[in-house]
C-alpha cells in the first residue's frame with residue numbers, strides 16, 4: 001500500500017511539473033494583406049524543465065492547419081523547410097523569428113488584423129498540451145516580407 005501511495009505522489013508531482021515546462025514570450029502573428037492564405041507566427045519558446053521537450057503539433061481554431069517551418073538560404077535562394085516537430089533542450093530558448101524558424105499558419109478562418117489575438121495549442125511529446133496567446137501585428141518592412149514568400 002505504501003508503494004502505491006508513493007507511486008501516486010510521484011505521478012502527481014511529474015504531472016504538475018510537466019504541465020508548465022515551456023514558457024513563451026514575444027508571441028505575435030504578422031498581419032497579412034487581405035485574402036492571405038498563410039500567415040507567419042513568431043515567439044520565443046523556453047524549456048524551463050530539465051528534460052528534452054518535443055513539440056509534436058500545433059493547432060488553433062483560427063487556422064485550418066499549422067506547420068513548423070524554417071527559412072533557409074540555399075545557393076542564394078530563400079526557401080522554407082518543413083519540420084515534423086520542434087526539439088527544445090533543457091534550459092534552451094528556441095527563437096521563432098524572421099529568417100529562421102516560424103509557425104506557418106495556413107488558411108485563416110477570418111481576416112486577422114493588428115490588435116487581434118489568436119490562441120495556439122501545442123501538443124508535447126510528454127502527453128501534455130500548452131496554449132499560447134499571440135497578438136496580431138503589422139508587417140515590419142518589405143525585406144522581411146520578401147523572406148516570407150513561398
Ligand SMILES: [Cu+2]
Pocket residue numbers: 069070080102103104
Ligand atoms: Cu513558412
